[in-house]
Amino acid sequence: MNIQENIIQGIQLAFQNIYNYDLPLDQISLAPTRKEFQGTYTFVVFPFLKVSQTTPEATANQIGEYLKGNLPVVADFNVVKGFLNLVLNERVWLDLFQQLYSNPNLGQLPANGQKVMVEYSSPNTNKPLHLGHLRNNFLGYSVAEILKANGYEVIKANLVNDRGIHICKSMVAYQHFGNGETPETSGLKGDHLAGKYYVLFDKEYKKQIDELKAAGKSEEEAKKAAPFILEAQEMLRKWEANDEAVVSLWKKMNAWVYAGFDATYRKMGVNFDKFYYESDTYLLGKDIVEEGLAKGVFFKKENGSVWVDLTDEGLDEKLVRRADGTSVYITQDLGTADLKYKDFQIDKSVYVVGNEQDYHFDVLFKIMRKLGRSYGDGLYHLSYGMVDLPTGKMKSREGTVVDADDLMQEMIETAEQHTKELGKIEGFTEEQAKELYEILGLGALKYFLLKVDPKKRMLFNPQESIEFQGYTGPFVQYSHARIAAILRKAEQIGVNYQSPDYDSVSELAESESALILILNEFERKIKMAADEYSPAIIAQYLFDLAKEYNRFYAEVPIFHEKDHAIQAFRLALSAQTAKTIKKGMSLLGINVPERM
């Protein structure tokens, strides 16, 4: 039994009794009452004037009278124009809270029997992760956790782009300039070491292009004729031919990169259940081309190339196999989609990939549906916006990227500095203090990247963006730490708040009922976050909750309250808030401290 549903049913009855009219439940909706008016829920009567055949005020009053007289939860009402504001009975709040407080599965909906794969991260093995990857990883991890909370069985997958011309570029540069350098001898993390050679390749390549241009070649010609690019192409051919020397260099360098990624993922706090490697999957999808031809979904052009016609869906024709019989990028994605299904029999598949690939996924999904895949309708591209810097777009070749490892480290150091300034680490051991800085620094960063709508591009200002006050991770964390301190004290002085005597709680402060109302919203927000694949909904919710708690904290005494029932109730309210914050933050991949 849910209050809103209860009221909506009451409104339906009101229409039957007053107007003899059968109003379907799905046409009745309640809005939260604006805070300048008295009440909790508001029913807007304008759409029903045809039914009531009278003025908005009269209609609202008639329905209000009926609800007040017939629904125990409605204590009172007031009417402003066509808005019927409903004031709820105090008892309702306490009953509602009692119910919430006794639920052992806070924030966890029952299993729904569905399996979903969330693919995220999907790095290239030629350079370290940067700010854009951080948004991707935090989003992917969080969406996976949100889906779990909604009762899905979730498989987190990482499709590693470990092959191709770009990987060969780092290898070529390493062959020329490496001198046997390793992560150990250089002191560089493996991914950073590979990245260094990727940059070196580009530098040398540009130099070669300039030289060729000086020798009279055009830009186009020079780009194609530069020795480095030819070497890289040759290396790719050798790799595909399984050339022993090339493959062994490839393995060696990739192993360095994986060790580096491992460390970065650990720091980020993300993980995966399944790794796919493009070196294993890049030849997949050829059978699907045949299948598509047989089913008439694909067609062959005169030169032998194979295409899909998506003009009836508002798109163009799209190549799926070259005239020479080789695959294109989308071919392997078709194959990989099937592979995921074969491996796990998933009902849904979420791809966390930037919005620059919107068109690609549009095409991919439409093809899979045309081919009649059972999971076709469960395919979803979580298309997130790019992260911009104040100086514009990040470009790895121009060295304007914000490195993931560096940024996380800076955040942790900033957290340390803030904490020390505030003098908040008395009684902490060295280790506890370090742990706190990490929780706070990463919390600030994750929260910052997750609080905005994933679909939208966002601005990241390294100097100003990361705050520790206001709408931030540390604000929510702080609220949790405050409550933890209160609960410790309750423990210390031996107050039991496990089962308050609700019947003895006579009246509630406004901030108390407001807090209960928002605590009660948690489950609905979890559902909404899953429906929209948006951790931002959780982040926003947690801020509102923490804000509401802090108001309660400032306005209502706990340990100075003499009435034991009320004191226990307020402690319970605090405990429930802490639990909700902790669970909610875990859905964002953020830890909360007990003290800060």
Next chain:
RNA sequence: GGUCCGCUAGCUCAGCUGGAUAGAGCAACUGCCUUCUAAGCAGUAGGUCUUAGGUUCGAAUCCUAAGCGGAUCACCA
């Protein structure tokens, strides 16, 4: 050029399927620490919701067009 996405306070962002006088945070200003953590609370100021039409009881929200910004449209990945 075709397609798609965005435009809300000085800055960064909310605004649910159309509802009341458009909301937060930061920055600015004013109060509140002998009482449970001031990384907090309360308050002031800040808006022609890019523009022009349309739909209706009612539009930031829906439709059309324009402007600005971005992405994408390879027998690349």
